[in-house]
Amino acid sequence: MPAAVxxxxxxxxxxxxxRLRRLAVAVLAxxxxxxxxxxxxxxxxxxxxGAAAAGAALLRLLGATLPATLLFxxxxxxxxxxxxxxxxxxxxAVFVLGAALAAVPRTQALALDxxxxxxxRGLDTEGSWPRRARGVLPLVAPLVxxxxxxxxxxxxxxxxxxxxxxxxxTVLQRPPDSGWQRAARWALAGLLLAGLAARxxxxxxxx
Amino acid sequence: MIVLxxxxxxxxxxxxxxxxxxxxxxxxxRIVGVRGPNESGKTTLALxxxxxxxxxxGGELRGxxxxxxxxxxxxxxxxxxxxxxxxxxxxxxxxxxxxxTVRDEVAFGPCNLGLPVAEVLERxxxxxxxxxxxHLAARDPARLSGGESQLVALAGLLALRPAHLVLxxxxxxxxxxxxxxxxxxxxxxxxxGVGVLLTAHDEALLARLCGRVLDL
Numbered sequence: 001m002p003a004a005v006x007x008x009x010x011x012x013x014x015x016x017x018x019r020l021r022r023l024a025v026a027v028l029a030x031x032x033x034x035x036x037x038x039x040x041x042x043x044x045x046x047x048x049x050g051a052a053a054a055g056a057a058l059l060r061l062l063g064a065t066l067p068a069t070l071l072f073x074x075x076x077x078x079x080x081x082x083x084x085x086x087x088x089x090x091x092x093a094v095f096v097l098g099a100a101l102a103a104v105p106r107t108q109a110l111a112l113d114x115x116x117x118x119x120x121r122g123l124d125t126e127g128s129w130p131r132r133a134r135g136v137l138p139l140v141a142p143l144v145x146x147x148x149x150x151x152x153x154x155x156x157x158x159x160x161x162x163x164x165x166x167x168x169x170t171v172l173q174r175p176p177d178s179g180w181q182r183a184a185r186w187a188l189a190g191l192l193l194a195g196l197a198a199r200x201x202x203x204x205x206x207x
Numbered sequence: 208m209i210v211l212x213x214x215x216x217x218x219x220x221x222x223x224x225x226x227x228x229x230x231x232x233x234x235x236x237r238i239v240g241v242r243g244p245n246e247s248g249k250t251t252l253a254l255x256x257x258x259x260x261x262x263x264x265g266g267e268l269r270g271x272x273x274x275x276x277x278x279x280x281x282x283x284x285x286x287x288x289x290x291x292x293x294x295x296x297x298x299x300x301x302x303x304x305x306x307x308t309v310r311d312e313v314a315f316g317p318c319n320l321g322l323p324v325a326e327v328l329e330r331x332x333x334x335x336x337x338x339x340x341x342h343l344a345a346r347d348p349a350r351l352s353g354g355e356s357q358l359v360a361l362a363g364l365l366a367l368r369p370a371h372l373v374l375x376x377x378x379x380x381x382x383x384x385x386x387x388x389x390x391x392x393x394x395x396x397x398x399x400g401v402g403v404l405l406t407a408h409d410e411a412l413l414a415r416l417c418g419r420v421l422d423l
Contacts, residue, residue: 076307077305078305078306078307078311079307081305091319094305095303095305098303098304098305099304102304102305106304109299150297150299150300153295153297153300153301154300156259156263156264156293156295157295157300157301157303157360158303159259159263159284159285159287159288160257160259160284160287160288160292160293160364161288161303161315161316161319161363161364161367162284162285162288162289162316162319162320162367163285163319164283164284164285165285165288165319165320165321166285167321168321169318169319169321170317170318170320170321170322170323170324170327171318172311172314172318172324172327172328
């Protein structure tokens with residue numbers, strides 16, 4: 001039930017933000033997991049949970065993944081980081097989070113560079129499967145080494161921008177935070193606590 | 208003024224000396240060039256002259272390196288950054304990736320120092336203006352060309368108002384047109400009184416910019 005509420009609220013929020021399509025893509029990505037859950041729970045005797053258990057598991061999975069998908073579909077990483085910093089998160093924690101968020105597109109760009117460079121050297125990346133398999137190592141090795149070298153370059157680039165200076169960083173602009181947004185956050189926190197309390201109460205009564 | 212007195216450097220765990228004993232003086236407003244074949248120690252000289260080696264990356268330094276009269280080994284990395292900026296050859300690795308606009312990216316250094324907002328913005332606009340890239344201020348740093356990225360990275364250093372700059376092959380990944388933009392920016396920076404140490408393979412660039420060239 002709580003998972004169904006989370007999924008419904010997320011879908012409504014996505015609809016309002018015009019990001020329903022992005023959410024749909026995330027749901028599609030979960031189809032293989034949903035199918036395997038259904039097979040294990042409903043069709044195999046060892047699973048034992050039946051279709052209802054498979055549905056509940058899928059709902060929990062959606063409840064865990066869709067809010068995060070919506071967050072990153074509606075919030076630019078720099079805005080999120082600026083807001084966290086304005087709320088007092090330390091510069092190193094902000095950078096680690098930012099680097100983690102930027103790692104995927106950065107690695108993708110580096111991988112494309114490596115593929116282009118290796119193709120220029122005659123590596124076949126579009127032939128038969130055995131040919132492609134042979135091409136994996138020449139692609140992966142430069143990608144890993146390049147990523148490690150870039151980490152070193154970035155660390156030095158931060159040092160030369162006075163990243164290690166003591167004291168608090170200047171926050172240039174605080175992202176807008178309206179009264180109703182603050183109220184909604186407090187309401188959600190209250191709802192969470194109430195849900196936890198209700199769950200604990202139900203568990204106590206069941207004993 | 209940057210002064211190297213028989214400075215030699217060895218990387219951590221390395222057997223040999225990457226930089227043989229080297230002496231040079233860099234005065235305010237001057238551009239000194241450094242040339243030499245690959246593996247001759249140009250990048251190492253850039254790291255040593257800026258104080259990053261050994262302060263930030265470890266290793267062993269012999270001889271003395273003075274930055275405005277103070278030994279670089281006695282300064283912390285952020286103290287070095289406000290005295291000497293270092294620009295590397297890979298523009299992509301020098302933007303933080305944390306910011307939505309070029310203005311915010313350039314302001315990153317002054318923000319790290321905890322300066323008042325008005326001063327951060329003043330320094331940022333001054334640096335962008337000096338390099339002639341004020342029109343990029345609202346652009347996304349991730350969507351710039353290589354030459355633009357290099358100029359934005361340079362602006363990020365200048366916003367810290369260092370007295371010196373060490374530029375390690377700043378045009379090696381750029382085409383002729385972009386290289387010319389960077390060269391013109393370096394001329395403007397030196398004319399503003401910043402001492403520049405420039406390592407490069409490009410003889411034309413060295414001839415255009417440098418009053419003196421050191422061979423490694």
